[in-house]
Amino acid sequence: MDKNIIRSLYEKYSSKKYDVSELINKYDKKYIPEDVLSARETRVCRQEKLIARYKASLISIRVNYPGVRKNNYITLYIIKVLYSIIVEKFKNKILYHDFDITAEGPIGTLVINELKENVKRITVDLEENLFLGRCVDIDVYGKMGESISRRELGLKDRKCYVCQRSAQSCVRERRHGIEEVEEFIRKRYEDYIKYSIKDE
Numbered sequence: 001m002d003k004n005i006i007r008s009l010y011e012k013y014s015s016k017k018y019d020v021s022e023l024i025n026k027y028d029k030k031y032i033p034e035d036v037l038s039a040r041e042t043r044v045c046r047q048e049k050l051i052a053r054y055k056a057s058l059i060s061i062r063v064n065y066p067g068v069r070k071n072n073y074i075t076l077y078i079i080k081v082l083y084s085i086i087v088e089k090f091k092n093k094i095l096y097h098d099f100d101i102t103a104e105g106p107i108g109t110l111v112i113n114e115l116k117e118n119v120k121r122i123t124v125d126l127e128e129n130l131f132l133g134r135c136v137d138i139d140v141y142g143k144m145g146e147s148i149s150r151r152e153l154g155l156k157d158r159k160c161y162v163c164q165r166s167a168q169s170c171v172r173e174r175r176h177g178i179e180e181v182e183e184f185i186r187k188r189y190e191d192y193i194k195y196s197i198k199d200e
């Protein structure tokens with residue numbers, strides 16, 4: 001089942017830089033914490049190149065999944081749901097889109113022909129109001145490569161999805177263990193399927 005989701009994400013959203021079998025290998029691979037850090041560096045570098053090429057806003061969608069096993073049927077499913085909603089929101093403003101799998105998990109990247117402030121407002125709304133929105137991090141960058149925060153738009157900081165305190169303080173204090181966070185995401189995924197909630 002996982003492989004089918006990967007194939008469908010590849011067909012719909014990948015920039016086809018590589019073969020689908022490469023994505024499946026990256027999905028099956030066992031990662032260590034250093035891999036996550038270096039995948040992050042590679043991603044930031046790729047994002048900068050894309051922004052320089054298109055001179056437009058960029059969105060990066062990742063599942064906020066703890067630990068090193070970030071590639072699993074839950075993260076794939078969540079990305080699949082969120083990706084299609086984002087495509088629907090920005091439709092004809094999408095200049096580029098890609099789907100990749102790395103040590104950071106499944107990742108959606110989109111370049112959008114729209115001001116970063118407007119993009120950010122929409123993505124914050126998705127993070128806050130979709131049932132699965134709380135499980136994802138949607139980063140937004142402007143055409144100079146600068147990231148944009150909720151605070152710059154006068155919006156409240158993100159709350160921790162486990163306990164509702166400030167997300168930053170929970171990360172700083174390491175308030176929740178990997179199992180607790182994994183459990184939260186798995187439960188949300190299962191409720192989503194069980195009650196056939198329609199995120200749109």
Ligand SMILES: [Zn+2]
Binds near residue numbers: 162164165
């Ligand atoms: Zn918390």
